[in-house]
Amino acid sequence: MSETTKNWAIFLAAGVCVAAGVYGFYHFAESAMALRMLMVLAGLLAGAGVAYASAPGKDFLQFARESVDEGKKVAWPTRKETVQMTLIVFAFAVIMAIFLFAVDTSIGYIIQWLTKRG
Structure with a gap:
């Protein structure tokens, strides 16, 4: 399996995690709003965790860390x-x-x- 195909599969799995969280929000409409929001949050976190497994996901996290470091160097x-x-x-x-x-x-x-x- 090529690296590109692997990354696409990982991002697809991350999208499925997010979609599952959104589906849970609407499927359990009779549940408490806090629980439904936790489902969406869990889906987002799971999707982010899965996306981190890809090379672009790790590159993005490294970029975010470097951006925060540069922001600390700014003379506000x-x-x-x-x-x-x-x-x-x-x-x-x-x-x-x-x-x-x-x-x-x-x-x-x-x-x-x-x-x-x-």
């Missing part, structure tokens, strides 16, 4: 910087709204003036 802004930048963006949006309103109103008056003359 302080709360003060975040608030300041948010206020600047908000002020700019208000100024642009006023400017566009003035331009739109002016053009409207000009067109109205031109059409009344003709």
Whole structure:
């Protein structure tokens, strides 16, 4: 069996696990909602566990770990910087709204003036 066929079979099995969880959610409609949600969660976890068995699944998990490590290296802004930048963006949006309103109103008056003359 080729590696590609093996990976497709693994992903198909993972899809079946997820589908089984969703099927359980609807099939046991008379059960408590918490139990039904646990069925879906179990299906998702089982599907993720099965998908991890494939080479692309392991590559994805490695990529996710490296992404988290890179996220830790980012210089995140302080709360003060975040608030300041948010206020600047908000002020700019208000100024642009006023400017566009003035331009739109002016053009409207000009067109109205031109059409009344003709």
